[in-house]
Amino acid sequence: MGTEFWNGAEAAHRRVMMKAAGYSDKDIRKKPHIGVPNSYMAGSPGSAHLRQIAEAVKEGIWAAGGVPVEFGIPATCGNIANGAEELKYEQVGRDIVAMSVEFVTRVHNFDGLAMIASCDNIIAGCYLAAMRLDIPSMIVTGGSMQPGQYCGKTVVEADLDAARFSGADEEALMDMEDNVCPSFGACPSMGTANTMQMLGEVLNLVLPGTSTIPASDNAKLRKAREAGMYAVEMAKAGRKPSELITKEVLLNSIMFDMAVAGSTNAVLHILSYGYELGIELTLEDFEKYAKEIPCINAVVPSGPYTVVDFHYAGGVMNVMKMLESKLFTDVPGMYGTSWAEMLAKVKPQENKVIHSLERPLSQEPGLKILRGNLSPNGAIVRPTAVYEEVKYMKGKAKVFEGDRAAFEAIQAGEIVPGDIIVIRYEGCKGAPGMKELMLSIDALIGLGLHKSVGLISDARFSGFNFGAIIGHVSPEAYDGGNIALVENGDEIVIDIPGGEVSMLVSDEELERRREKWVCPPLKEEKGCLNIYAKMCRPAEEGGAMQPWGLDARFKR
Structure with a gap:
């Protein structure tokens, strides 16, 4: 512990600041200082309840003989920016959160962190901060939201899209709005928020069995x-973290993500964690486990259930028990024991939500890497959220230089069954910020075109989305x-079972076009988006602002 930082004459100016903030001399000098970064933000159900959780965390720190020091970190709700150009800030937010935690922690010399x-990218940024700082760290999740009830049916936020595009009148839409999100917590599907909460347990950063406790359950x-x-x-x-997160632990997180059909954004985050820790991890690791691990989780959009159902069906530890024969279990766990020892105490519960490897929900993995001349470095799809009708497609390209242009074409009826939409210049540098394509994809789903139209992009897409949507090109x-x-008009092939996404254009023609291609100017001339575009790694390396050289990357 860093008690020497708070003792001696040199530390007088430090102690006086803490005393002026209300801490006692004994607490300041003798006890471990635990930073409590809190992503409370009043404008989102996923974060508006975190003050109460923070108070409980601080009570626990005091009770155990520590000194809690709470501070705020940035938080947003991606749904607020849904359809807006500002959605491209969300990916950048991961790095901003990590830097915010790093900044305060380094200045205040905390002995540990309870974030x-x-x-979404807020919790992902907290994990990144833990690995960068490499001091004892944990994350306390806010849990998931209860699903809504509307007209006798269970509904989640994503169900609004069908109502929006079906021509529902304002009164009906308002009624649904009032019922679709009935509690605090993260939207209860396998979006990025719940995917990353769950992965915290696998990464030894969240207490086992706690990540998916619903926000409305006082067990939280x-x-x-x-x-x-x-x-x-x-x-x-x-x-x-460097002791708790080995390469094998990261590989376990990939297997888990395959099994639960987690958000495709998890690929970016897991890759960035490997880079941060100096552990060699690539898309080839995802390809390897996509061939071995089928989807066993029936949560939306891969199945009909919610994350609340998932929690009471055994949660993360039940999934890990189902995967036990595949996992690296002789690796550290959060409590200082191995995962083998932790899983020995877990009784498997095969049920309608969490299936077994022997009887999976689907024979396909929850995530798959596609390659071809359109994406030689890799692209990503979630096969369990793709309808059989569009798992193999050959169609004509309709090209758009951004999400809104594609959305307007869909709304105008210019997209018809068999088309393959190509949306570009929305990647890490092109957006900049690797925007989520909420506008165009929501329109496809809302108009029922997701069963007959493909979409390929260098952007991201939401964990709520489904259809033949290929991102991260x-x-x-x-x-x-x-x-x-x-x-x-170029002919494009999407072959999800075969792992390919290609355009049927000769190498000679592509070279001719390349000679004429001119890189456009950055869309953002200043601010964090400009900095991100100049400092980020490509998507297949995690897309984080980690500009340090490759020689420094793989240490273990």
Whole structure:
């Protein structure tokens, strides 16, 4: 612990600041200081309840003999920016959150961290911060939202799209709005928020069995106090992320993500964690386990159930038990024991939500890497959310230089069954920020075209989405990838079972087009988006602002 930082004459100016903030001399000098970064934000159900959780965490820290120091970190709700150009800030937000935690922690010299987050790139950024700082760290999740009830049916936020595009009148839409999100917590499907909450347990950053406790269940507060207490124990023991997150632990997280059909954004995050820790991890690792691990999780959009159902069906630990024969179990767990020892205490519960490997929900993996001349460095699809009718497609390209242009064409009836939409210059550098394509994809789903139209992009897409949607195409258009050379009318093949996405254009013709291609100027001339575009790694390396050289990357 860093008690020397707070003792001696040199530390007088530090102590006086803490005393002026209300802390006692004994607490300041003798006890471990635990930072409590809180992503509370009043404008989102995923974060508006985090003050109460933070209080429980701090109570636990005090009870265990630590000193909690709470501070705020940025938080947004991706749904607020749904359809807006500002959605491209969300991916950049992961790095901003990580830097915010890094900044405050380094200045205040915390002995450990107990971070509080729920949603999307915020919780992903907290994990990244833990690995960068490499001090004893944990994350307390905000849990999932209860599903809504509307007209006798269970509904989630994504169900609004069908109503929006079906011509529902304003009164009916308002009625649905009032019922679709009835509690605090992350939207209860396998979107990025819940995917990343779950992965925290696998990564030894979230207390086992706690990540998916619904926000409305008071067990969330009880476990938050336990987490605060354990944060102090971790700080005293000096148990750091670099000791708890080995390459095998990261590979377990890939297997878990395949099994639960997690958000495709998890690929970016897991890759960035490997890079941060100096562990060699590539898309080839995802390809390997896509051939071995089928989807066993029946949560929306792969099945009819919600994350609340998932939690009460056994949650993350039940999935890990189902995967036990595939996992690396002789690896550290959060409590200082191995995963083998932890899983020995878990009784498998095969049920309608969480299936077994022997009787999976689908024979396909939850994620798959596609390659071909359109994406030689890899692209990503979620096969369990793709209808049989469009798992293999050959169609004519309709090319758009952004999400809104494609959306307007869909709305105008210019997209017909059999078309393959190509949306480019929305990648890490092109957007910049790797935008989620909520406008065009929501329109396809809402108009029922997701069963007959394909979409290929260098952008991301939401964990809520389903259909023949292929994202993360790399190299991206801004870097001169072949997606920049596609022309209207080019024939494109999407072969999800075969793992291919290609355009049927000769190499000679592509070279001719490349000679004429001119890289466009950056869309953002200043601010964090400009900095991100200049500092980020490509999507197949995680897309984070990690500009340090490749020689420094793989240390273990």
